[in-house]
Amino acid sequence: MNKLSLIKINIFIAAIMLLLISISFVNGTGCNYKMNLIDSKNPNFQIKMTCFKGNYVALQTLKYGDSTSKWKITARQFNLFNQVILYINKRSPLVKPTYNNKLDDYNQLVFDQRLLFYAYKIDKKKNIITVYEDFPERRAITTEFTGKISQW
Structure with missing residues (x-):
């Protein structure tokens, strides 16, 4: 294989x-x-998400007794083949608790991570969505859903 063929393959x-x-x-x-x-x-852990024209905002809240931990995540949403790809712009604590907790540990662990991947499946008849994630633990969360997650 000559050099020109390799260049063509790389361009392709x-x-x-x-x-x-x-x-x-x-x-x-x-x-x-x-x-x-x-x-x-863990019903004390909640994520409120909104996305409009590709701009994604999430509020993560963990309540434990009288203490609360809350983080805000802003991102750009990409969508390909039932996969949401979030390019994180900013991850910031809104309320810091006085104790060490899973939410703070998770956000500090992935603080510099810019890409998050979530698979999803929408049941339009029942208006529910199931979101699948692998990190930090493997789980599937199902909730009510109205709106559009992507252009197509």
Whole structure:
């Protein structure tokens, strides 16, 4: 294989990657939803999410007795093949508790991580969505859903 063939292959691969990123960006700009996720294993942990025209905002709250931990996450939403990809712009604590907890540990662990991936499945007849995640633990959370998660 000569040098020109390798250059053509690299250009082709780069073009495919650019096309997939562009499609997922445009698809992500079609979001218009609000969701409230409550963890069935820990009902004191709640995530309120909203997305409009690709701009995603989440409020993560963990209540323990009289103490509360709350974080705000802002991101750009991309969407490709029933996969939400969040490019995190900012992750900031809104309320810091006086004790060490899972929510603060998680957000400090992933503070510099910029990409989050979530698979999802929508049941339009029942107006519910199931969100699947692998990190920090493997779980699926189902909740009511109205709106659009993507352009297509």
